[in-house]
Amino acid sequence: MQFDRQKLSDSVLKKLYENLLLPRLIEEKMLILLRQNKISKWFSGIGQEAIAVGVTQALEPDEYILPMHRNLGVFTGRNMPFHRLFAQWQGTMSGYTKGRDRSFHFGSREHHIVGMISHLGPQNGVADGIALATQLQKEGKVTVVFNGDGGTSEGDFHEALNVASVWDLPVIFIVENNGYGLSTPSREQFRCESFIDKAIGYGMEGVQVDGNNVLAVYSTVKRLAEDMRKRPRPVLLECMTFRMRGHEEASGTKYVPQELLDTWAKKDPLENYEKYLVQSGVIDEGYIAAQRKRVKQEIEAGLETAFQENHPVAQTEQELEDVYAPFKQVVIAPASDKRSEKRFIDAISDGLRQSMERFDNLVLMGQDIAEYGGVFKITDGFVARFGKHRVRNTPLCESAILGTGLGLSVKGMKSMVEMQFADFVTEGFNQIVNNLAKTHWRWGQAADVVVRMPTGAGTAAGPFHSQSNEAWFFHTPGLKIVYPSNPYDAKGLLCAALEDPNPVMYFEHKLMYRSLKDLIPDDYYTIAIGEAALLSDGADLGIITYGMGVHWARQTLASMPQVQASLLDLRTLLPWDKEAVAALVKKTNRVIILHEDTLTGGVGAEISAWISEHCFRDLDAPVVRVASLDTPIPFAPTLEDNFLPKNRLIGAIETLLTY
Structure with a gap:
């Protein structure tokens, strides 16, 4: 393995070494605890640490990273307290999910980390949303999202790369190419020789790097990030590496040829980098021993604190309360008695327009909603009034756009995502029921997203443009669902939904659009969500x-x-x-x-x-x-x-x- 320090100082080289040491020693301890039945599961990243460490150290501390199972170096590199990390893995209250989710399925706004869900691909759309927010807020930041090579076969990966490319979003999409998706080798996963070839199809830059060489990863990401902050665009970064242990420890590695394991063992990122630093005179054996002793002491101290906690005492009220982000609605009455006759469709448009005026951090996204005004013309004229940066045409990528909405929310923004027809929401179902609905309950992040759902039959549009699918979401804790029946409620409930920091499914019946009209207030007003009308x-x-x-x-x-x-x-x-x-x-x-x-x-x-x-x-x-x-x-x-x-x-x- 060839290391090129370029102009990096000794202090940077040492910091990279120390950050490589942290996840390795934690992992070694976790494997012991697993055998002792003191932790329930472990996804090992041994052999891949250089990627997470190099990436994290190359970024600015307030740039968001969306890691996966084998990226412990992201969490340690952002200086997360050991006792809280260990508590998270134990499922105790000091963990980041209060015992509600496991391993690395969590995020921390304090550390600018958004964790994964088990479905692997959806985090890419969330990264798009975070990157879009940094652009709209003119922050000049980069967002990084991790993928395993197996997960790149998911539709979410393709959608998110496409959206990022079309919108020139500053996202580094990392693919850790380690040769296997669980036990399935790459030749049974995809036919491309390398992932950078795929970048061509998305119209983005593709870069390949030795993922076991921490200096190569660090220097590459630092160079890319510096350039992307000035010239925003997405990049696909393929990191060549290998997983030295099973997908998770119960899987083992019997499906991997021994000669392959032997070959990659010689490319161990920590051992090779350590030898290089010693040979270069940057560190010596005394330094190595001291660092290992220090880290092991910190690990033991963290474990001692974490193991003092038991599993949470179940409190039903608390569990139910945390399903939604805290929000006490204050119903807003119209400021005057002035009313105008408006159709159902006009009332929706009116509420959307006034909400855009009220919340300058509200972004509208949907297919054909910009200059065309949407297929039902609800957003006609919005581009001229609010600009294309806030009224955004999207590719046909429902899942990525819903994920983008969550990413905007992570950065404190609001979003409305229009399904062209409610039927098409199936393309983004996972994002709604597993990401938007569960994020606050899992780790306290609100999903401030309204999904508009043109729904219903009566227009002889057949089975794929007429479904009433509200029951699909009615079963999902964490969502709110509103369904107005008249122009007055249509405006008031939409304004209320856009105020609410929780994900709201807003159903609007297409047959009512132009068949119903009423005198409704010209002023902004809201209706209480959760109250029926007699x-x-x-x-x-x-x-x-x-x-x-x-x-x-x-x-x-x-x-x-x-x-x-x-x-x-x-x-x-x-x-x-x-x-x-x-x-x-x-x-x-x-x-x-x-x-x-x-x-x-x-x-x-x-x-x-x-x-x-x-x-x-x-x-x-x-x-x-x-x-x-x-x-x-x-x-x-x-x-x-x-x-x-x-x-x-x-x-x-x-x-x-x-x-």
Whole structure:
């Protein structure tokens, strides 16, 4: 191994050595503890330390790094207290996730680190968002994100590189090419000879470096970062290395040919660098012994502190409270009585525009939303008013853009991501349910992202442009879901969603866009998230619904003047208004739950179960659900009409009243 110190001082060379020593000695200790059954799992980075160490030391302390399992040198290089790291691995309260997640699945704003989730690829989109924020805030910073060679096959990797290239984001995408994805060798993972070849396809620079040579990694990253701060752009950095132990310790290395292990053992990053420094007269054996003694003492002290803690005492209230980032909504009333007639679509546009004016850190992202104004023209004219830096056309990369929203949030910004159609959210499902929804509960990072979801049937658009998919997210703790049924609520709930630092799924029914209009306040205002609205007050029965169901119920009840019904518009599906539902049941004793989504597993099933558990004594009849058929949504208008529940509501009412 050839080391080129260039013009690096002895102090820099020593610092790199000390930072290589930290993760190696910690790992050696962890492997002992694993055999003693004192820790539960370990992902070893032995043999790859030079990458994490070289990268971290080359960056400025306030530049974000998004590491993975085998990047312990990032955490130690950012001077994380040993006792907190060890507590994290133990699952105790001093750890960064309060025992809620394991190993390196955490972040720390203090140390400018955002940890991974098990799905490997999504962190690349988050890196895009952090880098975008540094650009918008004119900070001149670089963001670095780590990938294993196996993880580069994931769609998130491709999407994030594409977005970074199109937007000239200063992200260094590191690929630690260690030859295996768990036990699967590279030849069964991909056909390219090297990853820098892929950079060509993304229109970005590709650089390859010996990942076991800490000086090569350090010098390369330092050079790239200095240039990227002045000339922002992404770079794909391939670090050639090898994993000397199993994917995790239980896996072992029996699938690796012994001669390959022997070859790479000779390229050990710590041993080779240590020999080089001794031969160069930078350090001596006494220095080495002293450093090893010091680090081992620090490790033992950290372990002593960490092992004094037991696993957390489970506190249900605390667990539930931490699902959402702290936020006490203050409902804002319009400043004046001035009102204008606006369609549903205009109300959404109005709320979005006024929120952009109110929050100068709010960024809008979506396909065709800039000059074109979006396929429904909701953001028409926004570019002229707010600029393309805040109203951003995106590639067809839903997952990367949702991750970008989280990255913006890490940097204290807000974002709105428009799904062109709610159906397309499947392309970004993982980012929503595993990243946005869980980030605050895991390590205290709010996900200040609103996802706009043009939804619903009635336009004969078929099974991929008409789905009501709110139930997909209703089951996910950490998300909020709003679903307005009228122009007034559409504006007020959107403004409220954009104020809230938590991830909010905002469903807007496409059929309402231009078919509904009302006099709504010209001023900015909000509606309380989590509060239902009682639209009519009758004692014969109660109908609980939301979205288009409100209008179907009104039409049906208008045709049945003999029925005096209470009609409750939920407006918010998560968290939903249990008090309002209980009051309705107590008053009417007969309840229908109506929604456009299919019957099985819909929102109505949960509400029905809750009523049965908590309001059984107030019921004079079974709770009735009226919903769409349990089929995909058909294209032909006649079939679509049969699919939807509106024509079945009158029969349900008649049956319930005669029970």
